[in-house]
Amino acid sequence: MTAPQQPSTPLSGSTGLPPAAPFGADSAAAPGPGEVPADRRGGPADRPPTPPGAEQTPPWFRPPGAPRPPAPGPTPPAGPRRATTAPSRRRLPIVLVGAVVALVLIGGAAFFSWRYLEGQRYDARLAADRAAAREVAEAYLGALRDAKAAAALDTAAERPGNASLLTDETLRAARDKGGVTGIRVGEATIAQDRARRVIGDAGTVEVHYQVAGQAVDVALPVSRVGSHWKLSAVTSRVDLGAGSPPRTVFGTVPDTTIVDLFPGSYRIATTSTFVTLAEPDLIVTAPDPLGAAAQHWTGGEPGLSTQARSAITDAAHDSLSACLGQRSLTPAGCPIAITTGSAITVRPDTIRYTLLDDPWPGAEVTFDAASGGATGKVTLHYRLEAAATSGNVEGVVRQDYSYDAHFTADLQGSTPVITWK
Known part of the structure; x- marks a missing residue:
């Protein structure tokens, strides 16, 4: 059975490799005898950062015939790094502005279209x-x-x-x-x-x-x-x-x-x-x-028509003729009213009236606006004859009369109606 291998321990005072660093320790933390510190060798602390995406080739892996990289030398101290904005953050405001502009254009087009249609409907x-x-x-x-x-x-x-x-x-x-x-x-x-x-x-x-x-x-x-x-x-x-x-x-x-x-x-x-x-x-x-x-x-x-005067005078003539034909000293509705003394008695049946001239050519006829009729005036000249007695004496009364007679004419009917005043 083979015993586990023990780590070799150099002898005191012997020369050879430097002591191995403990497991997990940084071998570059402390240089060995006769070695140049890492910061002097142009190590990672002195190298500029590799740009993102650049191909990183280990120094020990070079294709055959590839030029050797230049020897590292002192580099200037690194200055303050400028903060950069991520591309996605730079694009966000642009997108928002574009969206707002698009909405404004769409809204404006819709508004003007609506106004146009409203104008068309109004017209x-x-x-x-x-x-x-x-x-x-x-x-x-x-x-x-x-x-x-x-x-x-x-x-x-x-x-x-x-x-x-x-x-x-x-x-x-x-x-x-x-x-x-x-x-x-x-x-x-x-x-x-x-x-x-x-x-x-x-x-x-x-x-x-x-x-x-x-x-x-x-x-x-x-x-x-x-x-x-x-x-x-x-x-x-x-x-x-x-x-x-x-x-x-x-x-x-x-x-x-x-x-x-x-x-x-x-x-x-x-x-x-x-x-x-x-x-x-x-x-x-x-x-x-x-x-x-x-x-x-x-x-x-209003006024009297051309035939009105002749119609009125004809009616007045007929009315007067009727009056003169009555056997009375005071015929009703006539322009005649004769009185005698109390000693004289006139026999009515013997009364006769006679016109002494023609009064109608000189008759005056005027329209009466108040009544809508006409008024007239005619000058009468006539004689009264009648048998009379005075006491035991009989005789004949013969008397002439002359005066203006007035009348009105109602013109509502087909023939004027004469009324003597």
């Missing part, structure tokens, strides 16, 4: 509203031209309160006399705020037409009612006057003196055939502006 809505406003103006004027009152009223945002004259018959008469012709509808203007993309509910439509040959250029106001555009006003309010006799429009007596009329030409008259108006033609050119008061018709001053 489309505005164009549709303008077209609808023009259509309602065209429908209104077309209904007036065609004398369709109901269709014209359908274009109104609010119907007039008095529609007694807003009929097809009246509108046809107005058209035949001088209605709406030559219609041209222009552009519509709608209230809007483009910056806020807001379209209002009111506007105007420029239109051109003629009424009784008179050119009319007007901006018709329109307003939105629900989902439809309507005309804010379709009629004109006219005050025909409250005088007597009552006014008529194409022979129709309106419910009130203030009437609503469509644009057109109208003939205004009175209920009396003997009373005419100074300017009987009324032309309504356009609907009233919103909130406007009724316009007073200045051409409505």
